Amino acid sequence: MIATLDGAGTGADGRSGSINGPADHRVFDVLRSLADVVVVGAGTVRAEGYGDLSVRRDLRAARAARGQHADPELAVVTRSGSVPDELLDAAVPPLVVTAADGDAVAALRRRIGADRVVAVGTGDVDLGGALAALAARGLPRVLTEGGPRLLGDLLAADLVDDLCLTTAPLVVGGPARRVVDRGGWLAPPAAARCAHLLHGDGVLLGRWLLDGPRSGALD
The missing domain is CATH 3.40.430.10 (Dihydrofolate Reductase, subunit A)
Structure with missing residues (x-):
């Protein structure tokens, strides 16, 4: 920050x-x-114009030595399920972190695949559950x-x-x-x-x- x-x-x-x-x-x-993953609120994604994340070329060797993927994942936290279309339609869409009972969960799963939707919590996003779910996917190092x-x-x-x-x-x-x-x-x-x-x-x-x-x- x-x-x-x-x-x-x-x-x-x-x-x-x-x-x-x-x-x-x-x-x-x-x-x-x-x-491993950069977690960002949907409002900031929209305001700052987020797109694909990439790591500087001179920092890639250290990532490889740690056994990390070439670039970190992007995870967008949204209570409403609203994420910019340009991200959802990307070749590799972001992970979308939202509440399990949200109105947009089913549509998001159809659009970007169930494996790209992290749905945890009732009425609101369970952030602790979300971080646990990301770690279970092999993404334990989290930057917000x-x-x-x-x-x-x-x-x-x-x-x-x-x-x-x-x-x-x-x-x-x-x-x-x-x-x-x-x-x-x-x-x-x-x-x-x-x-x-x-x-x-x-x-x-x-x-x-x-x-x-x-x-x-x-x-």
Whole structure:
């Protein structure tokens, strides 16, 4: 995730891409190269224009040495089952993570194949069940790139081990969302320890270890 000095998770265009730079892109590329699957909320997929995921050529040898596929899978989390057509119609569609009783589950299975639909939870997506299902598919190394609502839900469910947060040297003002957007307080707050804090091109690149367990309750 990335935030400005005044806490905005995006620029005025509503996209995180407008507040990042080369240093953040380097970290972004490395994190993707470590993941078996990148889990992203459907709103962020639409806002950021997600497509096929690819790993930089110079990072592929390390993936192969770890026994990973050449590129990570994309998993889109959606309560409604709504995913952009261009992704569903791709040669390799994303994994779609949705509630088992959702209205769109049957149509998604017909369109992209039952093996590409991860349907867990009643009334809402069971994120813990989804991560377990992904691990059972051979995808245990999970990276989430947001958005803020998905990150909030994962934090509330005690499902985040590391938080990699870039601080961009910008002040944007405006009504932008923070990197965690949950509507209620995390109770108790998620405690974090700094694993490292790097500096490059005026950008702070932090990795924080979250010390669970916590209740995940919201006030």
